[in-house]
Amino acid sequence: MPVTKEQIARFEAACRTHGLKITQQRLEIYRTLHQSTSHPSAEALYRQLVRLMPTLSLDTVYRTLATFEELGLVKRVETTGNQSRFEARTEQHHHFFCDNCGQLLDFTWPTFDSMPLPDELEQMGQIREKNLVLHGLCSRCLAGKNNNKQNTGP
Amino acid sequence: MPVTKEQIARFEAACRTHGLKITQQRLEIYRTLHQSTSHPSAEALYRQLVRLMPTLSLDTVYRTLATFEELGLVKRVETTGNQSRFEARTEQHHHFFCDNCGQLLDFTWPTFDSMPLPDELEQMGQIREKNLVLHGLCSRCLAGKNNNKQNTGP
DNA sequence: TTAACTGCAAAACATTTGCACAACC
DNA sequence: GGTTGTGCAAATGTTTTGCAGTTAA
Numbered sequence: 001m002p003v004t005k006e007q008i009a010r011f012e013a014a015c016r017t018h019g020l021k022i023t024q025q026r027l028e029i030y031r032t033l034h035q036s037t038s039h040p041s042a043e044a045l046y047r048q049l050v051r052l053m054p055t056l057s058l059d060t061v062y063r064t065l066a067t068f069e070e071l072g073l074v075k076r077v078e079t080t081g082n083q084s085r086f087e088a089r090t091e092q093h094h095h096f097f098c099d100n101c102g103q104l105l106d107f108t109w110p111t112f113d114s115m116p117l118p119d120e121l122e123q124m125g126q127i128r129e130k131n132l133v134l135h136g137l138c139s140r141c142l143a144g145k146n147n148n149k150q151n152t153g154p
Numbered sequence: 155m156p157v158t159k160e161q162i163a164r165f166e167a168a169c170r171t172h173g174l175k176i177t178q179q180r181l182e183i184y185r186t187l188h189q190s191t192s193h194p195s196a197e198a199l200y201r202q203l204v205r206l207m208p209t210l211s212l213d214t215v216y217r218t219l220a221t222f223e224e225l226g227l228v229k230r231v232e233t234t235g236n237q238s239r240f241e242a243r244t245e246q247h248h249h250f251f252c253d254n255c256g257q258l259l260d261f262t263w264p265t266f267d268s269m270p271l272p273d274e275l276e277q278m279g280q281i282r283e284k285n286l287v288l289h290g291l292c293s294r295c296l297a298g299k300n301n302n303k304q305n306t307g308p
Numbered sequence: 309t310t311a312a313c314t315g316c317a318a319a320a321c322a323t324t325t326g327c328a329c330a331a332c333c
Numbered sequence: 334g335g336t337t338g339t340g341c342a343a344a345t346g347t348t349t350t351g352c353a354g355t356t357a358a
Contacts, residue, residue: 021312021357042348057315062348064313078232078287082323083347096278105279109272117288118263124250125259125292132286133232134271138279175332175337196323211340216323218338236348237322 003034014071028053029064033074034088039095039104041083077104078133094131098138105138157188168225182207183218187228188242193249193258195237195306231258232287237306248285252292256306259292 011030015022032049033040040048046061065086068074077085077095085104092113096105109132117127165184169176186203187194194202200215219240222228231239231249239258246267250259263286271281 019312023313023357025314043346055315059316059349060314063350066349076234078234080230080232080238082236082238084234084236096275096281098279099282107272107274107278111272112266112269115266118261118265120261121250121288123293124261125252125290125294126296127250127288127290128253129289130286131289132284134275134281134284136280136282139277140279142280173337177332177338179339209340213324213341214339217325220324 003031007034011073014073018071020067020071024053025056025060026064026067028056029061030068030073030088033065033086036087037106039077039085039087041085043083045086078131079104094133096134096136096138098141099135100137100141103138103140157185161188165227168227172225174221174225178207179210179214180218180221182210183215184222184227184242187219187240190241191260192306193231193239193241195239197237198306199240232285233258235306239306248287250288250290250292252295253289254291254295257292257294 008027008031011027012022014020015026020026028049029045033045036045038044042058042061042065045065046056046058049061050056065074068088069076069086072090074086074088075090077087079085079097081102089106091108093106093108094112096107097103098105112132113130117130121127162181162185165181166176168174169180174180182203183199187199190199190202192198196212196215196219199219200210200212203215204210219228222242223230223240228240228242229244231241233239233251235256241260243260245262247260247262248266250261251257252259266286267284271284275281
């Protein structure tokens with residue numbers, strides 16, 4: 001997914017609004033995450049980025065992702081693993097997690113998104129977001145092409 | 155939620171089937187998690203259990219939870235946090251996560267459970283499980299009673 | 309110029325593992 | 334009695350933080 005001018009503009013606007021400097025590191029981290037469809041971990045993102053920016057450090061990636069998360073530019077994905085994974089996609093969507101290879105796939109389900117929630121939830125609090133996480137085996141693992149290689153991004 | 159004889163029997167049967175010994179530690183960890191509604195982390199479970207069993211160690215809790223997870227006696231909950239949280243409830247249900255206090259609440263939604271998934275997913279793989287995770291503010295935090303106390307169990 | 313940001317190194321936190329003794333069957 | 338499990342301690346993996354030099358505004 002290429003990054004559009006609009007998305008870069010949105011990123012720059014978000015930085016300016018919050019008094020953040022637009023640094024090379026921030027720009028590249030945002031751009032790379034936006035182009036990725038693999039929901040990479042901070043580590044995976046770092047491995048990819050350090051090839052372009054050899055002086056980049058892993059803790060800058062962590063710090064930057066945390067900052068972006070606060071601004072709402074980036075989201076942390078719901079997982080059962082012990083490494084956080086991130087995405088920059090902002091349209092409403094859901095995830096399918098392959099229990100064999102660890103791959104995360106996006107899908108949309110507008111019918112579900114517009115369904116009213118059960119009444120039981122009214123008493124529980126105020127809902128802001130609903131995320132669906134499916135578990136199973138991706139088609140590649142079903143075909144036996146992956147030997148349990150855990151995958152948290154490039 | 156009290157633990158029924160049936161659940162203990164199920165636990166013992168699962169152990170025997172897999173050639174696992176029924177130790178005090180395993181029994182108490184299972185019993186305590188089953189009684190809990192807070193989806194505790196390994197650490198939180200340990201803090202609670204060590205009061206009853208002063209010689210218990212944290213790594214036994216981790217090892218035991220991992221074993222139980224393999225047997226399907228216990229599930230790891232989908233979260234965005236970096237600490238795993240567990241539950242022993244086996245009926246189909248979903249979670250509401252309070253972004254302020256970190257509390258996890260269960261709810262059921264049979265209408266959703268029985269909904270067919272979108273066709274788009276057929277090509278993606280084989281689905282085994284669907285978990286819904288809602289985010290928002292619980293009623294207690296809405297009422298301003300919690301000052302951002304992060305809560306991962308007793 | 310100046311406040312914010314980065315990289316480094318070290319710390320903090322979460323989880324896993326090797327080993328010797330203890331507990332279950 | 335023999336195997337499996339536990340506790341201890343140390344290792345590993347992930348994320349955070351203090352600080353001093355660097356960079357964007």
